[in-house]
Amino acid sequence: MIMMVLNKSKLKKIIMLVLVVVALLSSAIFFMKNKDTKPTFEFMDQANIPYTQGTKQNSGYVALTCNVDLGWETEYVQGILDVLKKEDVKITFNVTGRWAEKNQEMLLKLKSEGHEIGNHGHRHLDYAKLSYEENLEQIKTSKKIIEDIINEETKFFQAPAGSFGEGTMKAANELGYTSIKWDVDTIDWNNRKEPDVIIERVKKKDIKDGSIVLMHPTYATTQCLDDIIQIIRDKGLKPGMLSDIF
Numbered sequence: 001m002i003m004m005v006l007n008k009s010k011l012k013k014i015i016m017l018v019l020v021v022v023a024l025l026s027s028a029i030f031f032m033k034n035k036d037t038k039p040t041f042e043f044m045d046q047a048n049i050p051y052t053q054g055t056k057q058n059s060g061y062v063a064l065t066c067n068v069d070l071g072w073e074t075e076y077v078q079g080i081l082d083v084l085k086k087e088d089v090k091i092t093f094n095v096t097g098r099w100a101e102k103n104q105e106m107l108l109k110l111k112s113e114g115h116e117i118g119n120h121g122h123r124h125l126d127y128a129k130l131s132y133e134e135n136l137e138q139i140k141t142s143k144k145i146i147e148d149i150i151n152e153e154t155k156f157f158q159a160p161a162g163s164f165g166e167g168t169m170k171a172a173n174e175l176g177y178t179s180i181k182w183d184v185d186t187i188d189w190n191n192r193k194e195p196d197v198i199i200e201r202v203k204k205k206d207i208k209d210g211s212i213v214l215m216h217p218t219y220a221t222t223q224c225l226d227d228i229i230q231i232i233r234d235k236g237l238k239p240g241m242l243s244d245i246f
Contacts, residue, residue, distance in 0.1 A: 017225030050164050050179035054210035054245025062211045063081075064091035065182065068099055069124045069160060077106055080215075081113060087229050090114045092242045094158045097122035097142030104149050111150045115209055116241040119143055119158040119177065121242045128165035130151035135171035143175060156180055156242045182214040186228070188221045195224035202228050207235055211246045 054063060063138070066080060083089060084085045093110050095117060111117060121127060122142040127135055139157060148153055157177035159168055160161050164179065185207045191197045198220055213228065217222050233237045 017227040048169055051183045052181045052183045056245050059245045061240040062237050063242045063245045064213050064239050066215045067094045069096040069120050073217040076217035076222050080217050083225040089239045090119050090241055092116040094118035094120040096120045099146040100146045107149055119154045121160055124160045126163050127159040127168045128163040132167035132170050135167045139171050184211050184213040186215050188218045189216050192218040192220050195220040199224050199227045
């Protein structure tokens with residue numbers, strides 16, 4: 001009886017050992033066969049999340065994006081354009097359909113001065129809380145309004161407040177957009193009259209090749225945009241549009 005128990009115990013250990021060896025051999029064979037192949041998936045499925053940085057390797061650029069949406073900031077758009085012309089920089093303006101419809105001359109001026117126009121949705125809502133159908137309606141409506149005015153296709157979509165949900169991404173993808181957020185937020189909307197605060201905030205950011213900077217037309221931004229541009233240039237990079245990093 002004791003011998004039978006011992007034999008069963010030994011047999012169990014032998015079986016476990018064999019299984020471990022087989023597993024190790026299988027892993028080694030799989031590794032050898034696949035060591036030179038690239039993975040067929042990414043760590044994060046980009047189809048379901050917006051980009052926070054560009055995809056172009058060694059682009060040499062940092063994208064400046066300026067969101068124009070609620071209307072209160074319209075008076076400062078010209079000030080932004082003046083600085084950009086002086087610095088010879090072209091950037092991406094993401095505008096809502098409602099703003100575009102009410103400010104067609106200014107929208108055409110943005111385009112005529114060489115700046116890129118992106119889609120910021122039709123109304124400034126929390127898009128993550130909208131259904132797929134509601135997202136599709138908002139983004140599609142804005143797309144038509146903007147493109148009918150500038151007679152040019154828009155390539156980039158940025159949800160208001162960066163609020164992306166599953167329905168937002170699905171709708172944007174269906175409409176052929178590259179969805180983007182940012183990795184450098186000036187938070188200028190919260191410091192509309194404090195350019196020094198914005199400058200110090202940007203200096204502390206980890207700006208790198210392909211970074212996306214978020215701005216709005218505020219008094220403070222008109223006063224410190226040239227400083228932001230210089231901060232980027234001091235890093236050996238060029239300020240530009242989203243198309244420069246994608």
